[in-house]
Amino acid sequence: MIEGTGWLKGFVITFRNMLRGPITVRYPEHKLTLPERSRWAVQQRLNDDGSPRCTACLICVKECPDDVLYIETSAAEGGGKHIDRYVYEIGACMMCGLCVEACPFSAIEMSHEYELATRHGGDLVRVLLQDVDAASPRRERKGEADA
Amino acid sequence: MSDEPVTGVQSILPEGTQPTPMLPKGLKRVPSGVDQLATEHLILNVGPQHPSTHGVLHMLVELDGEEVIAAEADIGFLHRGIEKLAESRRYHQMGTILDRADYVSGFHTETAFALATEKLAEIEVPRKASWIRSLVMELNRCASHYVWLGPVGMDAGAMAPFLYLMREREMILDVLEAISGSRMMFNYVRPGGVVRDLPAGIDAPLRAWLAIADKYLGETEDLLGGNEIFRARMKGVGVIAPETALAFGMSGACLRSSGIDFDLRKARPYCAYGEIDFDVPLGTVGDAFDRYKVRVEEIHQSVRIVRQLLDGMPEGEHTSKVAKALRPPAGEVYAAVESPRGELGIHLISDGGPTPYRLRLRSPAYYNLGVADELLAGGLIADMIVSLGSLDIVLGEIDR
DSSP, X not given: OXXXXXHHHHHHHHHHHHTTOOOOOOTTTSOOXXXXXXXXXXXXXXXXXXXXXXXXXXXXXXXOTTOOEEXXXXXXXXXXXXXXXXXXXXXXXXXXXXXXXXXXXXXXXXXXXXXXXXXXXXXXXXXXXXXXXOOOHHHHHHHHHHO | OOSSOOOGGGGGSOTTOXXXXXXXXXXXXXXXXXXXXXXXXXXXXXXXXXXXXXXXXXXXXXXXXXXXXXXXXXXXXXXXXXXXXXXXXOGGGTHHHHTTTSTTSHHXXXXXXXXXXXXXXXXXXXXXXXXXXXXXXXXXXXXXXXXXXXXXXXXXXXXXXXXXXXXXXXXXXHHHHHHHSSXXXXXXXXXXXXXXOOOTXXXXXXXXXHHHHHHHHHHHHHHHTTOHHHHHHHTTSSOOOHHHXXXXXXXXXXXXXXXXXXXXXXXXXXXXXXXXXXXXXXXSSOSHHXXXXXXXXXXXXXXXXXXHXXXXXXXXXXXXXXXXXXXXXXXXXXXXXXXXXXXXXXXXXXXXXXXXXXXXXXXXXXXXXXXXXXXXXXSBHHXXXXXXXXXXXXXXXXXX
């Protein structure tokens, strides 16, 4: 003999929940859309002509609490800065978004790239920019004013 | 000799001897045979990787059969040196580590730090920012209580409520992700306000959760509190007397379930709580079942608060102008918020530099766990899991 009515309530509520439908999706085939503000891997924003918006001012590098960003620069031929490498250590990044907040030129953004598992440790260090001239801060500001 | 059969300890003792009284309290690690009894006390290691310890908690338990003679909590497995790390982070970067202290309700730690910094640097916070903070904190409180309620049901042997509560928690986390950009590591509340205004269209998913929150929670109450087995497992287990709770510096639902009416939201209102109407549920006995009842009622009250906040959300700026390289004047402040676990305080000392000179985190779960040695001794080992679970410990915050 089962005492009490708790078991009966359990059956009723479980049955009710069975009718409420699934809350999961079949992942690789179906994907949920992320909210616009979701923060995942950092990526570069480029101008329409494919040139970087980055001016190599190093504010993002100084802002990052975990030092996952690294920029090597040299002097460009026609004056200004040349970006040898813009390195992003995604394996150590916690996706806090402080670098993106700090960037005065909106040259980087938090992407929605969340499938970050990899077989090779080398993939955890990404070179976002390589061997390009940095944007001139003055031209960049002017461009923003025009837009 | 009487005809009655000899049972229990008596049956294995030499005839005529009496069992020695129980050992005095405190862990003894007695080797076999020393206590004159033929039985051996067993030292059992529960955790740090154990499904019933709610995190990486190591419990050393001395057992006499099923009975717990003494228990000792061994903490520190999740120590990351958050207080020390804080000394090298600038004020606006602090969210990134404070989210990882109490990882179940990051908004409370973030807000406590923001309140402390604002007190120190005398920053005015716009009314809207305060309301947004209250909103996200109450949502976070519900998410945190859900993730307590489910596992404590599992401690007592109920599986279904856990999965149903995870489903509801997911609705809250989706809203919090839309607001802050991350499901748990928010980094959203800053000194001066919040990073961004509430996103457009956040009303709909929030109202969708509000519409079902009370109803679905009622069902969970039927599944847990309405179940005889759960009641039998929780009632009279892990009783904390009001004096004990005060003596150990407990706070939050653990304190209120012992009948002491202390809620920082009422006692020292911060953010929008002064303008909001809500009740503080109290317990009477102070057992695990009271703690369950208090927390469930707190979710109902949080739903009430969220509804009021959403209806009365003021217009205006979401943050005041604060310098990026904030250098508060030298001084010392303490600010606290009512986190799901209790009084979460930030004691901040500045020497006028760009980073805090010292940051101390008053972790409520640490004080609540302190009572464990007192609480578990004399109970049964199965009750130990329930008692411990009912305290709502988060090791990230205890170890810091």
